[in-house]
Amino acid sequence: MEYCTFLNPHMNGGLVLLSSEVNVDVIDAFPFERTLVYEAPPFYLQEMPGKGFGLIANRSILKGEVVMKNTPALLVQFGPHLELDGETRLDFYEKAVRRLPKERQDSFMRQYGEDVFVKIDRNSFRLFINGERKYSGHLGCFPDVSKFNHDCRPNLHYRIANITHTVIAARNITAGEELTVSYIDGTLSQADRQSRLDDWGFKCACAVCSAGAEGIAASDARLERIHEIEDGLEKMVAAGGAITPELGAELVALYEQEGLLTYLGHAYTRAALLFSMVADEEQAVRYARQAAEAMVREHGPGAGDAKAMMGLADRPREHWSWGVGTRAEKGEDTVAPTKAAGKVQSEKVETLRMDNIVFG
Numbered sequence: 001m002e003y004c005t006f007l008n009p010h011m012n013g014g015l016v017l018l019s020s021e022v023n024v025d026v027i028d029a030f031p032f033e034r035t036l037v038y039e040a041p042p043f044y045l046q047e048m049p050g051k052g053f054g055l056i057a058n059r060s061i062l063k064g065e066v067v068m069k070n071t072p073a074l075l076v077q078f079g080p081h082l083e084l085d086g087e088t089r090l091d092f093y094e095k096a097v098r099r100l101p102k103e104r105q106d107s108f109m110r111q112y113g114e115d116v117f118v119k120i121d122r123n124s125f126r127l128f129i130n131g132e133r134k135y136s137g138h139l140g141c142f143p144d145v146s147k148f149n150h151d152c153r154p155n156l157h158y159r160i161a162n163i164t165h166t167v168i169a170a171r172n173i174t175a176g177e178e179l180t181v182s183y184i185d186g187t188l189s190q191a192d193r194q195s196r197l198d199d200w201g202f203k204c205a206c207a208v209c210s211a212g213a214e215g216i217a218a219s220d221a222r223l224e225r226i227h228e229i230e231d232g233l234e235k236m237v238a239a240g241g242a243i244t245p246e247l248g249a250e251l252v253a254l255y256e257q258e259g260l261l262t263y264l265g266h267a268y269t270r271a272a273l274l275f276s277m278v279a280d281e282e283q284a285v286r287y288a289r290q291a292a293e294a295m296v297r298e299h300g301p302g303a304g305d306a307k308a309m310m311g312l313a314d315r316p317r318e319h320w321s322w323g324v325g326t327r328a329e330k331g332e333d334t335v336a337p338t339k340a341a342g343k344v345q346s347e348k349v350e351t352l353r354m355d356n357i358v359f360g
């Protein structure tokens, strides 16, 4: 496979695509949003003891507020990153970066990492630039985004649509707080999180990781219970047995207690569906509203799952899930259990997790 570099100097300060020729057409045709140009960005860059640089809120930021929006400076197809030998690849990457307009080049080079390869390897997100087509997978480098440090319980969400990366506040943030994302799956146990973070060469000292042996054990126990409930719920719905919506409520409470704010959309969705299945209107509507709000934060205003949850909140009795559990118990085969299980699955949105970030 041959790889080339293609430049679009006009896209939000410049974009270089390093890819095979089949993708050349997309460089000028990406649907992209303009970078949010802040007259006054809600953060500033500061040196953080033991972490290099980081971004600090310079004012209070409201839950749901867009904090940053960017398109990549560099897109590198998976192929060259995985296939080329080290020396050829580094040379190729350096030439690609030198094609960027000067200012964009400088911001790329300010990213963490001793050389261009490490900068790409440690700061990129996986993107698919041409739908699900072959050769579509690329690593996207967003130099401004790469200034966010990690926290296992971050105060920011992020999402990527086409090639636009958007960062949103997961809760109200006060001036002076560090702005953080999670690089890994925050539902892993503390030991597993630390081991995943070895790839970035640091030990996490976030509030949960430094809560002491007792605090860590309590947190790990909640995470284990989260996984146990999630596995159990899938089996319960698939088996068509009695629906116990209390498990949905417990799941939400566990995510909230753990401060896993970037995963709440799917927890609320599950609780809403379970309460709807047993025709508990009050709880179904309450969780569906919360699910819709969280889905908009996590997946954007047009998110299909947010609309589905708004539908459940507004017209619960017309939703496919309404009373499915109670009818099943009475032997009325309105919706086959396996079909219901599939729907619970399909409305369970895979929260974009930062293990999406690429590591070596």
Ligand SMILES: C[S@@+](CC[C@H](N)C(=O)[O-])C[C@H]1O[C@@H](n2cnc3c(N)ncnc32)[C@H](O)[C@@H]1O
Pocket (backbone or CB within 6 Å): 050, 051, 052, 053, 054, 110, 111, 112, 122, 123, 146, 147, 148, 149, 150, 151, 200, 201, 202, 203, 204, 205, 206
């Ligand atoms: C994506 S960069 C984040 C920005 C980086 N601090 C900088 O100065 O450009 C990732 C690197 O930042 C540092 N880092 C991020 N989060 C950290 C944390 N919670 N504790 C210590 N170091 C951290 C690690 O060196 C990590 O490999």
